[in-house]
Amino acid sequence: MGKLFKQILRFAVVGGISFIVDFIITNVVARLIRGVGIEATTAALIGALLGFLVSIVVNYMLSMRWVFARKDDMNRAKEFTIFVVLSVIGLGLNELIILGCMTLIENVGWCNAFTQWCTDVVNYLFNMTFEGVATAGSKIIATAVVMVFNFVTRKIFLEKKEDDTDSAEEKEEANAESKNADTEKKEEDTVEEEGE
Numbered sequence: 001m002g003k004l005f006k007q008i009l010r011f012a013v014v015g016g017i018s019f020i021v022d023f024i025i026t027n028v029v030a031r032l033i034r035g036v037g038i039e040a041t042t043a044a045l046i047g048a049l050l051g052f053l054v055s056i057v058v059n060y061m062l063s064m065r066w067v068f069a070r071k072d073d074m075n076r077a078k079e080f081t082i083f084v085v086l087s088v089i090g091l092g093l094n095e096l097i098i099l100g101c102m103t104l105i106e107n108v109g110w111c112n113a114f115t116q117w118c119t120d121v122v123n124y125l126f127n128m129t130f131e132g133v134a135t136a137g138s139k140i141i142a143t144a145v146v147m148v149f150n151f152v153t154r155k156i157f158l159e160k161k162e163d164d165t166d167s168a169e170e171k172e173e174a175n176a177e178s179k180n181a182d183t184e185k186k187e188e189d190t191v192e193e194e195g196e
């Protein structure tokens with residue numbers, strides 16, 4: 001359990017770094033696009049797409065170096081392809097969740113009122129519009145869901161199985177025990193021969 005916990009912590013750190021990259025790009029691009037007259041939901045989706053694409057590259061490099069044990073029999077091109085396919089599925093979830101959140105905020109009274117309250121609170125610290133708070137909140141919710149999806153699917157499809165590692169370790173231990181037993185037997189035989 002300790003190994004899994006350590007892996008989840010590393011995944012969280014990598015996810016945090018990727019989230020910061022994604023979050024900044026999403027919000028900056030969305031704000032720029034809103035500035036040229038594109039409506040908030042479309043701007044949020046375009047910003048999220050660009051942020052997500054940049055964060056995929058960052059996440060791949062960090063994840064495969066620091067979080068997951070690479071499969072020995074998988075070449076890097078196949079590994080990256082699987083990573084990208086899983087990430088595109090994650091992107092689809094990301095976009096659907098942001099679309100759903102933005103739709104709820106725009107069309108459901110209490111969601112709209114809550115977002116307005118958040119905007120009022122945030123305005124004391126940052127200069128964010130209602131649309132900016134809606135985009136940021138939607139992105140945070142989407143990121144939480146997609147992070148769980150990413151960890152589970154990458155662990156299933158990209159990581160070396162524990163059985164492979166365990167069986168290799170077990171073989172090494174068995175070989176070491178066999179060598180030790182052989183050495184002990186030879187020493188016993190030597191002692192018996194000297195005693196005769």
